[in-house]
Amino acid sequence: MNPHAIDRRDFLRAGAVLAAGAAGAAALGAAGCGGRGAGASGAVAISSDALGPRGGTARLLLGGGGPRLVLDPATQVNEPDAIVDGLLYDGLVRLHDDWRVEPRLATRWESDAAQRVWRFELRDGVTFHDGRPLTAKDVVYSLRRLLDERLGSAVYPRLNGELRPDGVRAAGSGAVELRLTQPDAFLPVALGARHCKIVPAGTTDFSRAIGTGPFRLRSLDQSKLSFELERNPGFWQEGLPRLDRIEGMLANDQASLVQSVASGRFHFGGFIDPSLASSAEASGDARLLAHRSALFNDLVAAADSEPFTNPDVRTALKLAIDREQILSLAYKGHGSIAHDVPVRTADPFFAEGLAHRTRDVDEARRLLRRAGYPNGIDLELLTAPAGAAMVDMAVVAKESLAEAGIRVSVQQRPAGTYYDAVWLKEAFYVDTWVLRHPLDAMAVMFESSAPWNEARLRSPRLDELLREARSTGERSEQAQLLGAAQTLVADQAGFVCPAWLDELYVAKPELAGVGFNATDLVDFQRASLG
Numbered sequence: 381m382n383p384h385a386i387d388r389r390d391f392l393r394a395g396a397v398l399a400a401g402a403a404g405a406a407a408l409g410a411a412g413c414g415g416r417g418a419g420a421s422g423a424v425a426i427s428s429d430a431l432g433p434r435g436g437t438a439r440l441l442l443g444g445g446g447p448r449l450v451l452d453p454a455t456q457v458n459e460p461d462a463i464v465d466g467l468l469y470d471g472l473v474r475l476h477d478d479w480r481v482e483p484r485l486a487t488r489w490e491s492d493a494a495q496r497v498w499r500f501e502l503r504d505g506v507t508f509h510d511g512r513p514l515t516a517k518d519v520v521y522s523l524r525r526l527l528d529e530r531l532g533s534a535v536y537p538r539l540n541g542e543l544r545p546d547g548v549r550a551a552g553s554g555a556v557e558l559r560l561t562q563p564d565a566f567l568p569v570a571l572g573a574r575h576c577k578i579v580p581a582g583t584t585d586f587s588r589a590i591g592t593g594p595f596r597l598r599s600l601d602q603s604k605l606s607f608e609l610e611r612n613p614g615f616w617q618e619g620l621p622r623l624d625r626i627e628g629m630l631a632n633d634q635a636s637l638v639q640s641v642a643s644g645r646f647h648f649g650g651f652i653d654p655s656l657a658s659s660a661e662a663s664g665d666a667r668l669l670a671h672r673s674a675l676f677n678d679l680v681a682a683a684d685s686e687p688f689t690n691p692d693v694r695t696a697l698k699l700a701i702d703r704e705q706i707l708s709l710a711y712k713g714h715g716s717i718a719h720d721v722p723v724r725t726a727d728p729f730f731a732e733g734l735a736h737r738t739r740d741v742d743e744a745r746r747l748l749r750r751a752g753y754p755n756g757i758d759l760e761l762l763t764a765p766a767g768a769a770m771v772d773m774a775v776v777a778k779e780s781l782a783e784a785g786i787r788v789s790v791q792q793r794p795a796g797t798y799y800d801a802v803w804l805k806e807a808f809y810v811d812t813w814v815l816r817h818p819l820d821a822m823a824v825m826f827e828s829s830a831p832w833n834e835a836r837l838r839s840p841r842l843d844e845l846l847r848e849a850r851s852t853g854e855r856s857e858q859a860q861l862l863g864a865a866q867t868l869v870a871d872q873a874g875f876v877c878p879a880w881l882d883e884l885y886v887a888k889p890e891l892a893g894v895g896f897n898a899t900d901l902v903d904f905q906r907a908s909l910g
Contacts, residue, residue, distance in 0.1 A: 432908025466900025469591030650885030702780035756785025767812030
């Protein structure tokens with residue numbers, strides 16, 4: 381077994397975003413295909429008017445971690461890995477939640493007309509923590525590592541289908557060229573995955589965590605799951621970071637994440653379960669921070685298992701679920717309504733027609749009768765405390781489904797074995813996913829060849845729509861194709877997604893400037909202590 385390979389349980393803890401793509405030049409804007417990002421070379425100046433005071437040490441208590449902190453960005457799996465590695469390393473680009481692509485170590489990129497040859501120009505004057513200058517050789521080495529199946533990077537399946545190691549080449553010392561085996565108009569955002577950080581060429585020992593990020597590693601104690609970072613004085617963005625140091629620990633006890641911040645031991649903690657949000661809000665010594673609609677839980681009704689082989693049963697579930705009830709009771713109002721697709725309603729690629737579909741208990745009953753269940757149906761729903769509100773969501777769903785004659789028995793399984801014993805094996809269960817770009821989410825979850833196709837959807841038409849979306853650089857065409865793909869999933873897949881869930885954190889009032897993005901999850905580059 382590959383010691384670096386990740387399983388689904390670890391991947392889910394990460395809150396990772398493996399975005400598959402963005403729109404073409406129009407959606408990428410100034411940072412997009414052929415566009416030029418801010419600060420085309422050298423250091424980028426940040427207005428001091430927009431920043432807090434400089435100095436101080438912020439103390440973080442990070443939840444959702446594994447048995448150790450992973451400092452190899454290519455193989456990171458957990459949320460603390462993503463946050464810490466995002467402070468130590470930088471990538472070519474960084475993604476925002478609206479899929480804007482921000483120039484980082486790359487300042488400009490463009491493709492040929494066929495979307496098969498991409499060129500990325502590198503930022504001048506960037507150095508690693510040990511003083512070595514960033515060159516194209518470092519980028520080539522870092523990207524080729526991701527294409528080594530033996531390494532087990534979570535981004536490997538996304539890139540392997542279209543990029544080979546010999547297709548990654550240096551174009552002089554200040555640019556790299558990527559030659560794809562098939563068109564991909566979404567490549568810039570794919571490279572915004574948090575695993576695509578750049579490390580010095582030849583690096584095999586990551587204990588020193590040499591990167592180009594705003595902080596450098598001062599100490600790490602894996603036995604205590606604690607770390608200390610110090611400001612990188614040579615960081616390429618002038619004026620950043622604001623903090624002198626960051627000290628952190630990993631802890632998975634949910635109550636301690638809130639209490640430790642409220643007591644003053646830490647400045648920041650999370651993420652936390654929505655059931656604890658009210659205690660954080662009620663505390664005068666801490667405030668609640670939210671990464672809006674960053675997660676979702678879904679009911680999987682596998683189409684290759686009875687009774688879900690009948691599409692009427694799958695549709696009845698979608699019509700009977702009370703989405704507002706899930707949001708208010710299971711998620712305590714911390715989220716937004718979803719429409720049985722892994723795309724938020726505020727996303728520019730969301731299929732608008734889906735938002736007009738409403739709950740219809742009578743129609744759900746009619747479909748059950750047509751499917752051969754005139755007296756309703758009995759189902760066993762499996763869940764586990766393996767993700768935020770997974771158990772609460774199942775319990776609340778049981779009540780609303782009962783109104784349509786869908787009698788659900790909720791069975792809780794151990795979190796530690798859930799993704800080995802239940803996921804992709806059972807017929808009806810709760811799963812949890814993190815925010816991804818619409819094309820990536822659709823491909824990973826529903827494409828016929830996708831290894832994580834939990835709903836067991838097999839649709840040549842969906843495969844064709846996703847393939848066509850990758851091949852065009854026209855945003856309007858991408859939106860049309862992805863909209864059609866979403867409608868197909870909402871109509872046919874055994875996938876019930878009633879609501880999105882906010883990723884919640886607690887922070888001391890004096891900690892300002894904490895941000896969120898789709899690459900590093902939580903960003904402390906501009907954080908300061910008042």
